[in-house]
Amino acid sequence: MKQIKQFYLLVILSFTLFSLNQCSGDSEILATFDGGTVTRGELNFFIQSNKRSADPEPVNSEIQSKIVENIALEKMLMLDSIKNQKVSQEDLQKLENLVSDFLKFNVYLKDYVKRSIESKPLEFVSLEMALIRSEDEAANVKKADEILAKLNSAKSSEISDILAEATDDVGRKPIGGKLEPFCTNCNSNPLEDIIEATKKAPKGEFIKYDKDPRMIYVLRITDTEKVNAKRVAKYYTSVFKDFAKLAEEYAKTHTDEQTKNAVSYLVEGDQEEKGKQFAQQMIKQFEQGLYQKESMRIKEAAGVEFGNLPPVFSVEEIVPKDYSADRVLLKYKDGSIYKWSDLEKEFAELPKALLNDYKDDKSKIFDMVKLFQSTLVQGKIAKTSPEVQKIGKKQEFLLQLDRMKGSLAFKNLQDEMSALKIEISPKQIQDTYEAGKLYAYSKADPRDPNKRIPLPFYEVKDKIKSELENNEKNAYVQKRVDTLKSSYNLKIDTSRLKDVMI
Structure with a gap:
């Protein structure tokens, strides 16, 4: 089971380390070794995929x-x-047969998100609102009705003051009940129901949303805007700067402690940095929404019906008799079915390095269920989609497939390390303790923070033993690395590597 879990981890790492921003066609050779090369394209692919921001970042030589x-x-x-x-x-x-379609599906979806975010804008709605909140439901309804009538009959110049006075949301008083713009076509929108109800009202008119009488919203839409992903940070920065100006003005006539705290939150700090943080959050939600919607579209187009195979979270949950050979896992459009016996055949074809020596059926069934639900299902769906299958010719897919194959070699290295016979003597542990008892194996003196008190030997001896074992393993890995570099004559052309912004 440990091997299968490591395989899942490698699948995840594959997607973490690679995205779709490769500079294709860049075949400049940066390193050579007996049997292969590393190209500029591979380097750029790796760097782009590990970026945390869409903005250019420095990468030194x-x-x-x-x-x-x-x-x-x-x-x-x-x-x-x-x-x-x-x-x-x-x-x-065997590994390629297992993961190929699964990888295609994920590469396709990431490619789709990349293309979509460049062409599809984020859709924002701006709201202003009075929140009526208390445990007295009848009083809330009465107050909301009064405020609603007052707002819908007020002049435009009066709206902000009415909302500031009426709302129970103290943090919104200084900005007249205004809210940060909400993205309505992103993955997560906590006010979705409220916004949909507000959209039905005539333009500029306030409505009352009282699904929960203990918390009633009186609100309206003030603006809608479509914003390209590259402009979202500037869009939010502009909003926050406007909020800061409104708050400063409000503070001139309101000096109570609650107001000071609310104004401080709105005025202090770098508004551009706030804008960037909100933008990153919204764009991430937008990407998630694009990913999930397209994934669902592909799945619906496949017309695959899923059998009743609930997820399992531990071996103890497995009841072997529930997994009979004729248990249906998938039904296809053409009437064909995929049964538990088919999964057994595929599982048997896994590379031996990824399999455990199962001592009981429950452990094996657990791994089979996890493999099916985490990897094989997406692959089966991908196999039905001509759009997804086209990805098989893309460089992004081929690089990920090569890396996944590399997981077998990495697994062998792990096995080598596990097989190491490392013996740590009591003297080594004692010597290490003596050398570090005033540093790593100590705690602060409560009477004098400038002094350290050694921890008792019995409390840290197991920790020290584990650290020494890990040191031996790290030394083994470093020796393997040095041997590989030497025996395969690795040469890196550092003259081709310059400090850049990517």
């Missing part, structure tokens, strides 16, 4: 050199595993 070395080491480790017959071509083909 030292970082680039380290990345190039890591890419080369992955490739050399695979070559070495094949050479030493620890990974076979048969196993590589």
Whole structure:
């Protein structure tokens, strides 16, 4: 089961480390080794995928050199595993058969999101609102009705003052009940029901939303705007600067402590930084929405019906008799079905390195269910979609597939480390404790913060033993790395690596 979990982790890491921003066609060779190269395209692909922001970021030559070395080491480790017959071509083909369609589906969706976010704007709605909140439901309704009538008969110049006075949301008083713009076509919109109700009202008219009489909203839409993803940060920054001006003006005539705190929140800080933070959150939600909607569209187009196979979270939940050979897992449009017996056949074809020596059926069934639900289902759906299958020719897919194959070599390295016979003597543990008892194995003196008190040896001896074992393992890995670099004659052309903004 441990091996299967490691496989799931490698699947996740594959998507974490790679995205769709590769500079295609860049074949400039940055490193060579016996049996392969590392290109500029691979370097750029890795850097772009690990960026936390859409804005250009500095990447110095030292970082680039380290990345190039890591890419080369992955490739050399695979070559070495094949050479030493620890990974076979048969196993590589088995792994490709397992994950190929699953990878295509995910690469397709990420490519779709990338293209969509460049062409589809985020849709925002701006609201102003009075919140009526108390445990007295009847009083809330009465107050809301009065405010609603007053707002809908008031002059435009009076609206802000009425909302500021009426709302029970103290933080909104200084800005006349205004809310930050909500993205209505993003994945998460906490006010979706309220906004939909407000959209039905005549333009500029307030409505009362009283689904919960303990918390009633009197509100209206003041503006709607479509904003390209690249402009969202500036859009929010402009809103926050306007809020700050309104709050400063409000503070001139309201000096109570609650107002001071509310104004402080609205005025202090870098408004541009606030704008960037809100923008990043909204764009992330927008991307999630695009991803999920397109995923659902592909699944519906596939017309695949799912059998009743509930998720399981522990081996203890498994009841072996519930997983009979004829249990239906999927039904296709053409009437064909995918049964538990079919899953058993696919599971048997997994590379042996990913399988455990199962001592009971429950552990094996648990791994089979997890594999089916986490990987195989998406692959089965992807197989029905011509759009998704076209991804098989894209460089992004091929790079991810190669990296996934590399997981077998990485697994062998893990097995080597697990097989190491590391013996830590009591003397090593004691010596390490003596050397670190005033530093790593100590605590602050409560009577004098400038002094340290050694922790008792019995409290830290197991920790020290574990640290020494890990040091031995790290030393083994470093030796393997040095051996790979030497035996495969790794050469990195650092003259081609310059400090850049990417």
